[in-house]
Amino acid sequence: MKQMSFTNRNTKEILRDPLTLGFGIGFPLILLLMLSAIQANIPVSLFEIANLTPGIAVFGLSFFTLFAAQLISKDRSTSLMMRLFASPLTAGDFIAGYTLPLIPMAVAQSAICLGMAMIIGLAWTPNILLVLLVLLPMAVFHIGLGLLCGSLFNDKQVGGICGAALTNVAALLSGAWFDLSLVGGAFEKAAYMLPFARAVDAGRAALKGDFAAIFPDLWWVIGYALVALAAAVIVFSRRKRSGKM
Secondary structure: OHHHHHHHHHHHHHHOOHHHHHHHHHHHHHHHHHHHHHHHHOOOHHHOHHHHHHHHHHHHHOHHHHHHHHHHHHHHOOOHHHHHOOOOOOHHHHHHHHHOOHHHHHHHHHHHHHHHHHHOOOOOOOHHHHHHHHHHHHHHHHHHHHHHHHHHOOHHHHHHHHHHHHHHHHHHHOOOOOOHHHHOHHHHHHHOOOHHHHHHHHHHHHHHOOHHHHHHHHHHHHHHHHHHHHHHHHHHHHHHHHOOO
16 A cells, blocks of 8 residues: 555656656657658658657657656655655565556557557557557666666756666667668677667567567567666665665
8 A cells, every 4th residue: 555655646746747748758759750751752761650650669768767767866855765764665665666657658658659650641450559568668678777877866967867868879779760780780789789779670570560570679678677677676775775865
C-alpha cells in the first residue's frame, strides 16, 4: 500500500508539469511530420513511413530519461526524500515507485506516434500492436538510465546530461535519420554495441512482421534495460546508506 501511494504521488508529480511532458510527446511528432514532408518531395527510402516511424518512436523514448532523472533529482533536492527514508520502502520499492507511472506514459507516447503515422500514410496492421510491445524494453531502459542519473546528479546537472546530451546521442546512434552502414567502420560497430540502433531495427522488424529478425536485437535491448534498472537500485541503495541522497 505504501509503494502504491508513492507511485500515485509520482504520477501526480509528473502530470503537474504538462509543458515538459507535452514537449516530450510533441517534438517527435513534429519530426515525423517534417521528415515525411521531405519524403513526399524528395523520395528517400529511409524516410518512407514504415522505416521512419519506428525510429521516431525510439527517439521519442529518450525524453523519458530526462523525465525520470528530474523526478528523482527534484525529490533529492528537498526534504521529501529524507522523510520517505523513514518509511519501510526499500531501494527497489523506490525505483519501482518512480518507474511504474512512467511506463504507461511511454507506451502512450509510442501509441500517439504510431497513430500520427497512420494518419499520414502508415497502413494499419496488427503488427503495430507488436511494435508497442517491442518498444517497451527500450522505454524501461531509458527510465532506468534516468533514475540512475537522477540518483547521482542534481536537478540542474541532469538537464544537461539527460536532456541535450543523451537525446543527441540517441538521435546520432539510432540509425533513425541515416543508414549507419553509410558511415560503417568503428562508428557502426559502436552504435550496435548500444541499444538505440538495436531498438530501431527490432521495431522495424516488428512492423514488417519479421518475427525471426526481432529477437536478436530485442534481447540486446532487454539486457540493457535490466542492467539500467539494477544499476539504479544499487546506486540508490548505496547512496541512501551513505547519506548522500
